Amino acid sequence: MKKNVLIVGAGGVAHVAAHKCAEHNDVLGDICIASRTQGKCEAIIESVNRKSHLKDKSKKIYSRRIDALDVPSTVKLIRETDSQIVINLAQAYVNMSLLEACIQAGVAYMDTAIHEDPNKVCEDPPWYANYEWKRKDRCKEHGITAILGAGFDPGVVNAYCALAAKHYFDKIDTIDILDVNAGSHGKYFATNFDPEINFREFKKVWTWIDRKWVCEKVHAVKMVYDFPVVGKMPVYLNGHDELHSLSKNIDADSIRFWMGFGDHYINVFTVLTNLGLTSEKPVRTAEGVEVVPLKVLKAILPDPSSLAPNYTGKTCIGNYVKGTKNGKRREIFIYNICDHAVCYKEVESQAISYTAGVPPVAAAILIARGIWDPKTMVNVEELDPDPFIELLGPMGLPTVVEEHPALLPSSERVK
Structure with a gap:
């Protein structure tokens, strides 16, 4: 042991x-x-x-x-x-x-x-x-x-994929991993984890569709999903870590990752990117000081851990899986709901x-x-x-498996 x-x-x-x-x-x-x-x-x-x-x-x-x-x-x-x-x-x-x-x-x-x-x-x-x-x-x-x-994600959502393959499906057609934060931290703009790592994700969207890698533009494909507890939320097709192992280890035609962003987040991120502030490439100031814009941005944004005391609302992360079981079509959503205020009360997070x-x-x-x-x-x-x-579950992250959730609407390309 x-x-x-x-x-x-x-x-x-x-x-x-x-x-x-x-x-x-x-x-x-x-x-x-x-x-x-x-x-x-x-x-x-x-x-x-x-x-x-x-x-x-x-x-x-x-x-x-x-x-x-x-x-x-x-x-x-x-x-x-x-x-x-x-x-x-x-x-x-x-x-x-x-x-x-x-x-x-x-x-x-x-x-x-x-x-x-x-x-x-x-x-x-x-x-x-x-x-x-x-x-x-x-x-x-x-x-x-x-x-x-x-x-x-990665982690629990990978286990959800394995759970779906083991217990709920004979054949999996698509897996959509959905991650939304319906909480409010009261700041004008902040990321929920390390801003540097967060923004590095938003350079390209590598996704697994029809058993091959497809590269999409960032925040170009949008879907609205009617989530349990938190309601209808917009999510955007995104690249993410788990796709790079699931594409090898889970037998499914398509595996995609979607992350929730509100209009305010998208607008601020777009401005920061257009100004070059999300770039990881060094620039030199007029004083001759070399700086990395992304590291400067990280330094001026709120520390994610500082958001905890005033955070309210909930997160919902899960896998929407489509396929067949015993020759019949099946759709399930395997997910977790987590409450910001409850987390802070328990572990100050x-x-x-x-x-x-x-x-x-x-x-x-x-x-x-x-x-x-x-x-x-x-x-x-x-x-x-x-x-x-x-x-x-007893450690604070219970899993729910729900049959036939309603998906609204189908994915759409952002103009």
Whole structure:
């Protein structure tokens, strides 16, 4: 049984994961939170203690400083802390370094987002083949469990795909992954997670249609869906991490990802992009200072974790699946509803961070118990979805399966 968890990162998602690890430290053991800025780790620990979430008081929760790009020092930290499970919740630029450190240290690894090269945006698909999957053989050779994309999307939505294939369909035609935030944070404009990573997604739309990759323009295809609880919401066809493994591992004709944006968000984003402020390419000021516009924009926008105290409303994330079962047509929506205010009351977080932070801890518990411990590299949809989804419910992310939801209208191209 694996024990002792090293959480790398100290943002909003790591904040939630630390709370959930503390609530299950009787299984997971000691918890170390490590980041470049150790003070942020200490703030998370203060929140965990404030909420009295440390279940087993004999176990430790503590912090360390880490440069996750430094593989030897990371290996040293893993061994010093006797961590057997590493949850990577840092920026996606460090994924390959942390994965390498886990392989060398002989411990389990998981992340919640695909690796990114800072100098490359929206590379050709499938993205996992460009980086992570190249080390799958080494993971298998050394018996290393590496679970990729174990957040919500990617992560839980991948498990929803596996659940649909296992229990609800003999043949899947289409899967539409739908992610909407119907909450209000009271700011003029903000992103719900790291603005830099968020805006890098909006360069190209790689989507899987008719069993091939199709490239669309950003925010060019729109759909309105009548969601449970949150009602009718506009969603836009978007590229996203999970498509790049689901296209390989799930037998479906088309798999698409849609994200909800209101008119205000689209308008502000369009202006920022037209001004060049979402660019990752450096520019030089009149004073001779080189800056990256996207990093400047990140610096001036609200920190996503700061939105939590005043956030109201709910999120809805799920998979709308069409296909056949026993020769009959079937359509289902597998989804979760999460409430911002409830999340803040429980763990001092907003729902976006909550939905991303709970699943990797559930995965860690399954690794610790030996239920999800394949001793090789896998994406979430390659594992049995049942124990994962069953565990997520009591941890705060219950799943609903609804037959024949109404889709309004069909997709349309934005003029």
